[in-house]
Amino acid sequence: MDTMRDGVCRYLQFPADQTVLILHAKVAQKSYGNEKRFFCPPPCIYLSGSGWKLKQEQFQAGGMEDLGYKVCGYMGLDGMGTSHTETQKLSFEEQADCKKFSCAKALYISDADKRKHFQLILKLYFSNGQEIGTFYSKMIKVISKPSQKKQSLKNADLCISSGSKVSLFNRLRSQTVSTRYLSVEGGAFVASARQWASFMLYLVDEGGSSGDFPRREGYIRYGSVVQLVCTVTGMALPPMVIRKVNKQFALLEVDEPVSQLHKCAFQLQGSPRMYLCLSNEKVIQFQASPCPKDANRELLNDGSCWTIIGTESAEYTFNDSLAKSRDPVTPVPLITSLELNGGGDVAMLEVHGECFSPCLKVWFGDVEAETMYRNPSSMVCVVPDVSAFGSEWRWLRYPVTVPLSLIRTDGLVYATSFSFTYTPEQTCLSSQHLPSSLSQDSDSLLDSIHHEFTRTNFHLFMQN
Amino acid sequence: MDAVLEHFPGLDAFPSPYFDEEDFFTDQSSRDHLDADEFLDGRVDFLAGQMHEYYKEGRAAEGGEDCNFSFSSSSSSSSAGFLYECGDAACTLSRGCGAPRRRRWRALRRRRRARSEAELQQLRQAANVRERRRMQSINDAFEGLRAHIPTLPYEKRLSKVDTLRLAIGYINFLSELVQSDLPLRSPGSDGHSQPKKVIICHRGTRPPSPSDPDYGLPPLAGHSLSWTDEKQLKEQNIIRTAKVWTPEDPRKLNKSSLNNIENEPPFDFVS
Numbered sequence: 113m114d115t116m117r118d119g120v121c122r123y124l125q126f127p128a129d130q131t132v133l134i135l136h137a138k139v140a141q142k143s144y145g146n147e148k149r150f151f152c153p154p155p156c157i158y159l160s161g162s163g164w165k166l167k168q169e170q171f172q173a174g175g176m177e178d179l180g181y182k183v184c185g186y187m188g189l190d191g192m193g194t195s196h197t198e199t200q201k202l203s204f205e206e207q208a209d210c211k212k213f214s215c216a217k218a219l220y221i222s223d224a225d226k227r228k229h230f231q232l233i234l235k236l237y238f239s240n241g242q243e244i245g246t247f248y249s250k251m252i253k254v255i256s257k258p259s260q261k262k263q264s265l266k267n268a269d270l271c272i273s274s275g276s277k278v279s280l281f282n283r284l285r286s287q288t289v290s291t292r293y294l295s296v297e298g299g300a301f302v303a304s305a306r307q308w309a310s311f312m313l314y315l316v317d318e319g320g321s322s323g324d325f326p327r328r329e330g331y332i333r334y335g336s337v338v339q340l341v342c343t344v345t346g347m348a349l350p351p352m353v354i355r356k357v358n359k360q361f362a363l364l365e366v367d368e369p370v371s372q373l374h375k376c377a378f379q380l381q382g383s384p385r386m387y388l389c390l391s392n393e394k395v396i397q398f399q400a401s402p403c404p405k406d407a408n409r410e411l412l413n414d415g416s417c418w419t420i421i422g423t424e425s426a427e428y429t430f431n432d433s434l435a436k437s438r439d440p441v442t443p444v445p446l447i448t449s450l451e452l453n454g455g456g457d458v459a460m461l462e463v464h465g466e467c468f469s470p471c472l473k474v475w476f477g478d479v480e481a482e483t484m485y486r487n488p489s490s491m492v493c494v495v496p497d498v499s500a501f502g503s504e505w506r507w508l509r510y511p512v513t514v515p516l517s518l519i520r521t522d523g524l525v526y527a528t529s530f531s532f533t534y535t536p537e538q539t540c541l542s543s544q545h546l547p548s549s550l551s552q553d554s555d556s557l558l559d560s561i562h563h564e565f566t567r568t569n570f571h572l573f574m575q576n
Numbered sequence: 577m578d579a580v581l582e583h584f585p586g587l588d589a590f591p592s593p594y595f596d597e598e599d600f601f602t603d604q605s606s607r608d609h610l611d612a613d614e615f616l617d618g619r620v621d622f623l624a625g626q627m628h629e630y631y632k633e634g635r636a637a638e639g640g641e642d643c644n645f646s647f648s649s650s651s652s653s654s655s656a657g658f659l660y661e662c663g664d665a666a667c668t669l670s671r672g673c674g675a676p677r678r679r680r681w682r683a684l685r686r687r688r689r690a691r692s693e694a695e696l697q698q699l700r701q702a703a704n705v706r707e708r709r710r711m712q713s714i715n716d717a718f719e720g721l722r723a724h725i726p727t728l729p730y731e732k733r734l735s736k737v738d739t740l741r742l743a744i745g746y747i748n749f750l751s752e753l754v755q756s757d758l759p760l761r762s763p764g765s766d767g768h769s770q771p772k773k774v775i776i777c778h779r780g781t782r783p784p785s786p787s788d789p790d791y792g793l794p795p796l797a798g799h800s801l802s803w804t805d806e807k808q809l810k811e812q813n814i815i816r817t818a819k820v821w822t823p824e825d826p827r828k829l830n831k832s833s834l835n836n837i838e839n840e841p842p843f844d845f846v847s
Contacts, residue, residue, distance in 0.1 A: 394824075396824050399825075457776070509796075531804055537799060561753065
């Protein structure tokens, strides 16, 4: 028991986690008959965290031949499509930022599959055959083709809400090979043929054009001012007006909601018909030509027409440095929300999420909490007393923040993004009890200090 | 500081018993530590010196075989009269003993066998008086300290140990008051997203001890519990610290060599 605590303590000092990130689109277009409409943007997998390197070093120290520790994997659709014809082998390449990257470029869903939603399955192995686990994407909605009708807000899951993540890509003359994705490399926006980034798309308050990205809630409509912020690098494009595109024309008077896989254009706010445009790798501005016949149209070029699509990500983090078994790390539990109950003598923390099992315990820092499993999406645990983190008075007088982890009975650690804080609560030495003005004569000041001392230190008087 | 001290009338009254003593000590030798100027120069030094002196004397006295002192822990109010009664005996004895105390004691010791029963009686009385005086001064010091410690209205007189205990607590309390200029945070003022404040009280914590650095600070009502989702914070942070990158305008690029300006983020976004 205590050795486990020591182990967790060591882990928390140097949390060499392994993280699997699956990045994918929210919707997928169905392939009819023999056609193969590959998912666009292609689902991507990033392996990050120092744990992967550590694992590699462990394998090397164990005398594994060079290729033994390579990570390889397969990606396919969940459900019946588990046959190997439907899955795609992945090979990972190491990037400059030490992340391992791979993408599944040739996945599609046939019209024979009648489901409205599906998930991607990712199976990861070390090349020596040791299974890492089976990971799932978020739900993907199947659509037949981009909506041609004026989008209604009733069809909310096709609309794009402010603050959600999107990918933008450009395809010249509908040629798959020419597809370029908006991305950020080396501090600049680029049109990459290889990699795509997901961007937070925000409605910007048109009143407050400068400052702290004033954000608005709601669905994105054509004609509104938006801002795109890269979720990884934090790079942003200036505020732009999103325009509907029809046959290479930007339509200025359209204000319907933006829908998945729509073609759109981004006019830099306040500029003379300047649009976000790609020129090979580069992202530049392009000045559209006014349309002589229609003042509400502006003629674009190919490079300034973008397809917009919502994206999702599924992230799994684990650490096997304390694990006693080589069982797959999946299913990786995920905490979505917490709820505190009780108080007084005992406080309970309700943990809501996914993939819970009876072999998981909640840990507050290096302290294991008494945990009760309810169902795969709910657990309850007893909040440990703050004195469990150290008996010194400092632990009581200053706020204590500890990370929350879920630890499987075999010692596999799942870090969570949640942390828990104990804040000392005084029996308020509050301003009402102490005279604030110095003008009061010091007799009454002393009186009130005396009073406050006896009031708050009643326990000292009662000690004998 | 002076202003505050003025309102501790007890401090001035504090050394008064020692001045009283001068009435029955005409001898120079017994005055050498009781100079009135010393009181004014440094009260604390004086007190420390005085205590030390008494302590030494007491120890030396205990060493003597047949010195059976009556250690009375009488309170100041009851023993004052008694001290006056014994005053004469003390005076007669200490008269003529001009040598420093240590030497004087050794001299007494050497001469002991020669002394008569009456003389021994006198000696014992004198020792008793000295011990009473020592206790008296300690008690008076405690009384002075006691006068500065706030007590509950219905509290009976504080014992010495409680006086010390509370003094420690009170000093800690005052220094906390000075340091934390602002009163401690009022409940419910912080902007946690959690709807209600859940507080746990302490289970299994030990009672406060005077050696705790927080002794005398208001006891904790408990700890309020809260949680944060770093993922959420991270996303909010990305938006807040976003750096704006403006695409180049190729037309400007051809016209001007100052095209770099175009790539500079607007000043508003430079953090």
